[in-house]
Amino acid sequence: MSAPALHELQFVPASEFKRRSATAVDDAHLRQSFRGAMDFLIGKRAAQFPDPAALERQRALAEQIRQYSLARLPDLLEQLERTLTDNGVNVHWAENAEDANRIIIDIAQRHATRLMVKGKSMVSEEVELNHALAAVGIEALESDMGEYIVQLDGEKPSHIIMPAIHKTKQQIARLFADKVPGVAYTESVDELIGIGRAVLREKFMSAEIGLSGVNFAVAETGTLCLVENEGNGRMCTTVPDVHIAITGIEKVVEKLEHVPPLFGLLTRSATGQAITTYFNLITGPRRPGEKDGPREMHLVLVDNGRTQAYRDQQLRSTLQCIRCGACMNHCPVYTRIGGHAYGTTYPGPIGEIVSPHMLGLNATHVLPTASTLCGACGEVCPVKIPIPELLVRLRVEGQHDAHPGRPPLRGQGAAKSALVDAVWAGWAALYTRPALYRAFGWLATRFRALTPSQQAGWTFSRTPMKPAARTLHEMMAARRRR
Amino acid sequence: MSARDNILRRLRAAPQGPLPSPPDVRGVQAALAADRPASTRAERIALFCEKMAFWRGEVVRVTSSDWPQKLRELCIAKGVRSLLYGEQGAHAAMLRTAGIVGLKPYRRPVEEWKAELFGDTDAGFTATRGAIAETGTLIVWPDADEPRLLSLVPPIHFALLDAGRIHDTLSQAIDEQDWRSQMPTNALLISGPSKTADIQVTLAYGAHGPKELVILLLVNEEELP
Numbered sequence: 037m038s039a040p041a042l043h044e045l046q047f048v049p050a051s052e053f054k055r056r057s058a059t060a061v062d063d064a065h066l067r068q069s070f071r072g073a074m075d076f077l078i079g080k081r082a083a084q085f086p087d088p089a090a091l092e093r094q095r096a097l098a099e100q101i102r103q104y105s106l107a108r109l110p111d112l113l114e115q116l117e118r119t120l121t122d123n124g125v126n127v128h129w130a131e132n133a134e135d136a137n138r139i140i141i142d143i144a145q146r147h148a149t150r151l152m153v154k155g156k157s158m159v160s161e162e163v164e165l166n167h168a169l170a171a172v173g174i175e176a177l178e179s180d181m182g183e184y185i186v187q188l189d190g191e192k193p194s195h196i197i198m199p200a201i202h203k204t205k206q207q208i209a210r211l212f213a214d215k216v217p218g219v220a221y222t223e224s225v226d227e228l229i230g231i232g233r234a235v236l237r238e239k240f241m242s243a244e245i246g247l248s249g250v251n252f253a254v255a256e257t258g259t260l261c262l263v264e265n266e267g268n269g270r271m272c273t274t275v276p277d278v279h280i281a282i283t284g285i286e287k288v289v290e291k292l293e294h295v296p297p298l299f300g301l302l303t304r305s306a307t308g309q310a311i312t313t314y315f316n317l318i319t320g321p322r323r324p325g326e327k328d329g330p331r332e333m334h335l336v337l338v339d340n341g342r343t344q345a346y347r348d349q350q351l352r353s354t355l356q357c358i359r360c361g362a363c364m365n366h367c368p369v370y371t372r373i374g375g376h377a378y379g380t381t382y383p384g385p386i387g388e389i390v391s392p393h394m395l396g397l398n399a400t401h402v403l404p405t406a407s408t409l410c411g412a413c414g415e416v417c418p419v420k421i422p423i424p425e426l427l428v429r430l431r432v433e434g435q436h437d438a439h440p441g442r443p444p445l446r447g448q449g450a451a452k453s454a455l456v457d458a459v460w461a462g463w464a465a466l467y468t469r470p471a472l473y474r475a476f477g478w479l480a481t482r483f484r485a486l487t488p489s490q491q492a493g494w495t496f497s498r499t500p501m502k503p504a505a506r507t508l509h510e511m512m513a514a515r516r517r518r
Numbered sequence: 519m520s521a522r523d524n525i526l527r528r529l530r531a532a533p534q535g536p537l538p539s540p541p542d543v544r545g546v547q548a549a550l551a552a553d554r555p556a557s558t559r560a561e562r563i564a565l566f567c568e569k570m571a572f573w574r575g576e577v578v579r580v581t582s583s584d585w586p587q588k589l590r591e592l593c594i595a596k597g598v599r600s601l602l603y604g605e606q607g608a609h610a611a612m613l614r615t616a617g618i619v620g621l622k623p624y625r626r627p628v629e630e631w632k633a634e635l636f637g638d639t640d641a642g643f644t645a646t647r648g649a650i651a652e653t654g655t656l657i658v659w660p661d662a663d664e665p666r667l668l669s670l671v672p673p674i675h676f677a678l679l680d681a682g683r684i685h686d687t688l689s690q691a692i693d694e695q696d697w698r699s700q701m702p703t704n705a706l707l708i709s710g711p712s713k714t715a716d717i718q719v720t721l722a723y724g725a726h727g728p729k730e731l732v733i734l735l736l737v738n739e740e741e742l743p
Contacts, residue, residue, distance in 0.1 A: 073719050090550055101541045108537070110529040129522035181725055182716035198716060205718045229714060229722040236726065241632050257701045267670055267712040267727025274666045274704070275628070285525065292698045293543050296688040307715070311653040313573070314727070315707035323703055325662040328628040339521075343528040349535060 053402045056377040066202055070374050073201045077365045080308025081416070098301050099420040101294045102356035109346070112255045112288045113337065119258030123320035125333045130163075136338050137168035140247070140280055143334055144174050147278055149244040153236075155262070155269035156180040157249030158196055158359060159282050159338055162381045162394065165247075177243070179236050179268040181229060188215050194375030196382060197306050197361040202374050236268065246272030246330070250283035251358070252298060253335075256291050260335065262316040263302060265309075270316050279321070279330035285337050286346075286355040298358055301418035306360040341393035344445060350429060354389050356419040361386075363413035363423060369406050378403060385413035389426045392433075397447030401434035477507035547689055562651040562684040563741070569654025573710025574723060575731040579742050585734050586616030589676060592732060593618055593641065602635075602672055603643040604663035609678060613643065624665055635667065641674035642728075648683035650691055650707070656733065657691060658706040666704050675728040677708075681737045 060066055085091040105112060117127045130136035136159075144152060152169060154160060154176055166176040166187075178187040182199035186192060189211050193199030200208070205223055212231055213221040219231055240246075248269055252261040260281050262269045273279045289295060303309045322329035345351045364370040364384025375383035380391040380400065388403040404427045407413075413423040434451035438444035466473050480503045487502045494501060506514075519527075557565075567577045580588045593601055598620065603613060605623035614621065620640070628635060644664045647657040656677055660666040669675050685691040688707070692698070697705070712727030723729055 069718075076719050093546060093550060097541060097543065097546045100538060101543075104538045104541055107534065110526050113526065113529075129520070129525055131521045131524055135521055179726070180716070181714045185716065198719070200716055201719075203718075205720070208717055225717045225720040225722050228717055229725055233724065233726060237636055240726075241636055257698055259701055265712070266714045266716075266725035268725070270666070270670050270706075271726055274670065275632075277629075285529075290540075292692055292701075293689065294541060296692065297541075297543055297546075299688070310569070311655055311707070311709045313709050313711070313713055315655075317701070317705040318703070319701040319705070320703045323662075326703065327624060327626065327662065327665040328667045329665070329703055337525075339525045339528075343525060343532075346529060347532040349533065352532075 053377060053379060053406065056379065057373045057406070060373040060377045065204060066374050067372060069202050069204060070371050073195075073198065074365050074371045077308060081305055081362060081365070082308075084304040084308050084310060094297065094301055095418055095420050097297050098358075098418055099356065101289060101298060102358070102419045103353075105289045105294070106286065106346070106352060106355055108290065109285070109288065112290055113285060115255040115290075116253055116258065116288050119255065120320075120335060121258075123258045125258065125320055125335055128334060128336045130336055130338045130340070132340050133163035133338075136163045136282065136336050136340070137165055139334075139336055140165060140282070141168060141172055141174070143278065143280060144169065144245055145172070147244050149174055151239065151243040152176045152245045152247055153179050153239050153243040153272050153276065154183070155246070155248035155272040156183055156199075156264065157247065157282055158193075158381060159249055159284055160247060161193065162340065163282075163338065165282075176247075177236075177239050179239070179272060180264075181232050181266060181268075184232055184236065185211065188212075192376070192381070194383065195361060195364065196359055196386075202376065236271075240271045240275045243276045245278045245280060246274075246276040247280045247282065248273050250281050250287055250335075251302065252295050253283060253288045254290075254292050254295060255288055257319060259292065259317050259319045261295060261299070262314075262318070263299065263312050264316070265313040267314060270314055273316065273318055274329055277330060278332045278334070279318075280334045280336065281318075282336040282338060284355075285339055285342055286357075298419075302358050302360050305362040305416065305418040341395070341446070345390075345393045347443070351393075351426065353421050354393070354426060356421050357386055357390070358419055359386070360418060362416045362418065366412040366416050368408060368410060368412070373406075378406070385423045385427070386421075389421075389423060389430060392430055392445065392447070396450075397430070397434050397445055398450040399447065401430075401447065401451040404428075404430040404434065474507075474509070477509065481505060481507055481510075543689065544693075547687070551686075557651070557686055559681070559684075560741075562686065563681050563735070563737070565651040566649055566654055566684050567735070569651070570710065570733060571654075573654055573731075574713075575654065575710045575733055577733045577735050579737050580734045581739060581742065582736055585678065585736065586612055586618075589613070589643070589734060590616040590618045592676070593620075596641070596674060596730070598640045598674060600639050601641045601643055601676075602639050602668060604665075604668065606663040607645055609645055624663075624668055628665070628667060635671055639672045641676060642668040642672035643676045643678070644669050646677050646679045646683075648685060648691060648695065649679055650686070650688050651684050652687045654709055655688070656706075656708045657695075658708055659702045660704050660706065661702060666706075669706065669708065670727045673724065673728055674730045674732065675708075675711075676732045676734060678734045679736065681735055681741070 128139045169176045178184050185200040194202040209223045250260045251263045321333040345354045370384040392400045484503045600620035647659045711723050711731045712725045713723050714725040715721050
């Protein structure tokens with residue numbers, strides 16, 4: 037089996053996760069932004085699900101739809117390709133980020149593209165399309181308000197649903213005044229949105245290509261569904277002459293009737309909305325006689341490590357995800373460190389279980405440890421992904437060689453350390469040999485005065501650990517003698 | 519081997535457990551609704567209006583005879599100087615009788631008049647295919663006569679909705695209207711004017727699409743307020 041080429045992280049290496057977390061935790065503004073926004077989203081979501089029993093039935097149905105779709109994934113992808121092709125959509129397949137970027141650049145160059153306007157697409161962030169386009173002189177402009185703000189400041193999204201959640205309105209006011217020509221400083225949110233609207237409307241008119249993501253792809257009808265509030269997704273998929281949609285291979289469902297249960301849970305879990313302003317179902321380019329809509333449409337289906345998760349029954353559940361972000365909203369670690377500390381496109385609990393497949397465990401083995409295993413992520417997941425179990429599984433895969441008979445994950449065993457292995461080997465030797473254990477206990481209690489007062493991370497905020505004067509065995513024996 | 523073949527080969531090589539049974543969407547939804555009696559027309563109208571108001575959509579009750587005049591009054595009240603519409607639509611002839619100032623048909627392909635559409639069009643008028651009460655949502659299927667951008671680019675969107683076509687849920691609308699055999703190039707669900715909360719979770723309307731959504735709800739005389 038040929039392993040897809042490793043995709044280099046251009047943003048910040050995940051190995052520096054701990055350093056970035058420490059910096060984030062020290063940033064009072066950042067913590068205030070995330071705490072406030074997450075509390076708000078948690079409350080809004082909870083208000084949408086007043087009846088726990090009804091929620092459980094909806095989650096069970098959504099889980100079943102996703103599991104059924106994944107079980108039939110190769111068939112459904114072929115069916116989707118057929119129906120889309122019949123509808124006049126060009127379907128492309130990309131094994132990795134490089135493939136995806138090359139396909140899109142080819143299309144763009146064929147149309148002599150200078151400007152591509154983008155609706156919100158996490159997969160395009162995942163493959164770092166904007167970098168690839170910039171390298172060949174094509175401007176890629178984000179048109180989702182949050183993404184536009186983040187791009188204007190040379191950053192990446194810190195949340196998959198609310199990309200600019202880490203910024204205060206004062207920071208955004210300053211950014212607009214500095215970077216948008218002819219704009220005065222204003223902290224009015226309505227005015228700031230008005231500025232974005234005016235700038236981006238010009239761009240929708242002049243862009244040669246519009247790019248979007250996909251929330252659900254329906255195999256039976258060849259329909260691509262897009263969920264949004266702003267209308268920029270509709271602009272990107274309607275105004276330019278060419279529309280390119282990009283999505284992970286896991287987003288396909290068999291039937292149109294499978295969409296409403298997933299859609300209903302997606303918006304309620306994500307932002308606590310019963311529905312978004314727009315639900316945009318696209319089933320092909322402009323037909324003869326129609327007066328708008330793209331004349332040419334493409335869909336790029338991206339693997340980028342998803343088939344690695346797919347081949348393992350437990351890890352496959354990672355692909356059930358519908359990208360609502362509820363797991364990050366409810367994660368105590370995410371709320372404190374924010375999205376940027378992770379260094380990956382997808383932050384929070386879902387990022388911790390999906391990134392190792394995209395980037396390899398060598399780059400990401402620390403991420404599954406960024407969890408207290410409190411279980412909140414698994415509890416709120418609308419498609420019932422057992423996230424805590426997957427975190428533990430990935431920790432194990434990072435520390436050990438592959439289980440016999442299982443193909444190794446990319447970067448399998450990357451977190452192994454000779455020191456840690458030696459410590460555990462020593463511990464195992466002590467605890468399986470009674471004589472050795474008693475000798476160790478005797479030495480530790482008799483020489484307790486030699487215990488160091490500085491004990492690595494432990495004494496940072498605690499008093500040093502010191503063995504007792506006598507071992508438990510000795511104390512029990514003494515008590516029996518009395 | 520192509521990327522397509524490689525991806526499909528990897529998927530097919532993966533170990534498969536027993537195929538889960540197909541999801542019974544209708545069964546589960548029926549069970550969830552079991553404790554509620556079937557809704558009446560009046561209840562669907564009331565729920566739709568309540569939910570649409572929550573999304574900041576403005577609902578105006580009209581009748582089949584007075585709606586063009588009501589639309590004309592709304593246009594005057596909102597200072598609309600140009601109203602874009604589809605001239606072959608089922609309601610076009612009626613609309614033209616009202617004497618609305620600045621009525622203009624969406625006649626040419628968008629490429630030929632993009633600047634005018636974006637810069638000099640105050641409002642758009644479309645029919646709807648129905649609505650969803652549960653979420654306060656319009657169903658709009660753009661076509662050759664009422665193109666996609668008619669409900670997106672002008673700052674005000676007027677939508678005509680027949681109160682008899684309000685469905686309880688999206689699933690029911692899809693079933694009862696038999697979407698799967700006749701999907702148009704673009705089908706839309708619209709719940710209120712365009713909005714965003716991307717700046718400090720503060721809600722702002724008119725992000726990229728219409729700043730106002732006005733629904734002309736076609737009701738019987740006795741259902742008027």
